[in-house]
Amino acid sequence: MSGQPKVVLVTGASMGIGRAIAAHLTRCGFRVFGTSRHPIAATLDGFALLQLDVTDPDSVRACVETVLARAGRIDVLVNNAGVDLVGALEETTLADLVWIMETNFYGVHRMVQAVLPGMRARRDGQIINISSALGRAAWPFEGAYCASKFALEGYTEALRYELNIFNIRVSSIQPGFFKSNMVHSQRLAAHLIADYAAPRQRGIALSRSWSDAAPEPDPVARAVERLIRARHPRLHNPIGLEAVIMPPLTRLMPARVLFKVGRWMLQLDDWRADLRRFAPTTLVGIAAALLAAAALLNRKRRP
Numbered sequence: 001m002s003g004q005p006k007v008v009l010v011t012g013a014s015m016g017i018g019r020a021i022a023a024h025l026t027r028c029g030f031r032v033f034g035t036s037r038h039p040i041a042a043t044l045d046g047f048a049l050l051q052l053d054v055t056d057p058d059s060v061r062a063c064v065e066t067v068l069a070r071a072g073r074i075d076v077l078v079n080n081a082g083v084d085l086v087g088a089l090e091e092t093t094l095a096d097l098v099w100i101m102e103t104n105f106y107g108v109h110r111m112v113q114a115v116l117p118g119m120r121a122r123r124d125g126q127i128i129n130i131s132s133a134l135g136r137a138a139w140p141f142e143g144a145y146c147a148s149k150f151a152l153e154g155y156t157e158a159l160r161y162e163l164n165i166f167n168i169r170v171s172s173i174q175p176g177f178f179k180s181n182m183v184h185s186q187r188l189a190a191h192l193i194a195d196y197a198a199p200r201q202r203g204i205a206l207s208r209s210w211s212d213a214a215p216e217p218d219p220v221a222r223a224v225e226r227l228i229r230a231r232h233p234r235l236h237n238p239i240g241l242e243a244v245i246m247p248p249l250t251r252l253m254p255a256r257v258l259f260k261v262g263r264w265m266l267q268l269d270d271w272r273a274d275l276r277r278f279a280p281t282t283l284v285g286i287a288a289a290l291l292a293a294a295a296l297l298n299r300k301r302r303p
């Protein structure tokens with residue numbers, strides 16, 4: 001097997017991050033199979049494009065069998081296929097939750113179970129799950145998506161322990177915002193409630209504007225390549241500014257401050273009004289502290 005290019009299967013490679021990963025790995029010389037629920041051609045950007053719906057067990061089985069028949073093995077599985085759902089959690093029905101978990105979580109489990117017998121028999125393989133910065137720090141009106149990615153993070157961590165004895169390496173990548181189709185194809189929660197309309201719309205507008213201004217997903221593709229080439233791939237791999245700063249910030253910043261910043265961003269509170277309100281108190285506090293320090297110094301200097 002040495003000398004032969006590694007065989008990589010990337011789910012959800014018709015667009016966005018998955019397409020960037022599959023195209024980059026193809027350019028690097030790997031033998032890449034990408035997937036789409038509705039493939040428009042047999043190849044895309046030089047990689048083979050197979051039919052796959054991760055919510056359908058028959059489709060999962062057929063896809064993995066096709067790769068095994070054509071390439072003989074799967075060295076690396078990149079679980080990238082994912083969907084998004086926006087809305088307050090009270091607006092999110094159980095059917096909505098099942099819908100998002102079917103792709104973002106159960107879909108990953110179906111793929112993992114389908115490739116593992118081959119990897120385990122060869123005592124070699126690698127699984128890379130594309131999670132999210134929102135899998136490590138939550139954000140309002142994305143609660144269902146966060147739940148699916150937090151679940152994926154726990155799953156990935158446990159899987160890493162279990163597969164270590166078979167020389168199967170497991171990692172997750174947490175991208176921040178990168179250009180893709182996701183925010184434009186996201187589903188709205190089914191049970192909309194008027195009370196949430198204004199902040200929900202602001203939340204959606206905010207994430208759309210971040211996504212529109214986001215960079216191309218090439219750094220995520222290069223991170224996957226690094227993990228494949230690494231002797232000891234890391235478990236957590238945050239990529240992008242938000243992903244790197246958000247999780248430590250949520251741990252280090254006092255919860256009240258973090259909450260306030262979130263409310264400013266969603267325009268639930270007006271930061272100018274808050275500053276005006278807090279500024280006099282803060283100035284009085286600083287003046288009082290300076291006066292107290294001066295009084296103390298003065299007393300020490302006296303004979």
Ligand SMILES: NC(=O)c1ccc[n+]([C@@H]2O[C@H](COP(=O)([O-])OP(=O)(O)OC[C@H]3O[C@@H](n4cnc5c(N)ncnc54)[C@H](OP(=O)(O)O)[C@@H]3O)[C@@H](O)[C@H]2O)c1
Nearest residue numbers: 012014016017036037053054081082132177178180181182
């Ligand atoms: N973009 C970001 O800023 C960002 C940030 C953090 C994490 N992520 C994660 O990155 C991954 C890719 O997202 P993206 O932003 O590139 O989104 P995208 O542009 O919407 O691409 C999603 C991909 O998933 C595939 N897909 C959706 N449902 C599927 C299903 N049931 N079975 C198989 N394939 C399915 C789609 O393929 P077809 O429609 O052709 O089937 C498409 O190729 C997701 O897991 C997402 O959560 C993205």
